[in-house]
Amino acid sequence: MTELRELYPDIDPYAHGWLDVGDGQEIYWETSGNPDGKPALFVHGGPGGGTTGDQRRFFDPAAYRIVLFDQRGCGQSRPHVADGASLDTNTTDHLIADIEALRTHLDIERWLVFGGSWGSTLALAYAQRHPERVTELVLRGIFLLRRSEIDWYYNGAAGNIFPENWQRFLAPVPESERDGDLVAAYHRLLFSSDEEAATRAAIAWSTWEGATSTLLPQPDRVAESAEPRFARAFARIENHYFTHGGFLDEGQLLTNIGAMQDIPGVIVQGRYDIVCPATSAWELHQAWPASTLVIVDNAGHAAAEPGTTHALIEATDRFRS
Known part of the structure; x- marks a missing residue:
């Protein structure tokens, strides 16, 4: 059997800062690895998830400017959504423009773009808008932000697999609203004046x-997601995007796939991903001949699952030169 690859050793950034992107917004950025290496952009999930130090470790630090x-x-x-920041200027188009502003600020001509879950959504949208700026794509846990995907996860179907967790998800929703659109019901709750x-x-x-993001239970992951400041931003930003269909036309990321047909990429997908079921990864691969699809048979949604980590590192190593 092939020995599974693990994350590269922990490293610290060699530069960081905040970039003013207009609308009263400053985005945090950092660079690590080799300052003269191949540029690679990590696009985090959520939306609203934020970055962590482990995300640097999917890349060979001797080869990549991360x-x-x-x-x-x-x-x-x-400003931070948990502190009351407005979401009026927080859309997919704004985020794509922020990525371009950051690329210009860092004086990068082209870069590899890596994203999982919502990060795959934003990476695809960016690559289709600016294909000349993307050398390769490494994507995980594909989310095409179609209504069927939102309904699967937030309107009951996934609850058949995790009934005890689904009951906890339903608990804040008034019983009279539980048979309707739960994304809409949560929108009223999350943006209520009752803090x-x-x-x-x-x-x-x-x-x-x-x-529900891992094949096997990980209580520490659940505890981290329950931290109130993180949860307020994460839930509000996610719900804001899902209420508006990701600020994308239905099926847009497949309809516009021709814009990025020539960009090579690797799609890594957990077989038992409940958050973003494998059918979306399969459909993306079928529409994008330049992609390689890797199905990890013993994984769910999370990038940190051993087989998924292995496949992602194999992909970034493949593209490092």
């Missing part, structure tokens, strides 16, 4: 994802 950034309203970007009720709803929303 760029991480926090999307608007979350992580170390300013205590909004925080309870945010924790329920965030821990639903934390509890």
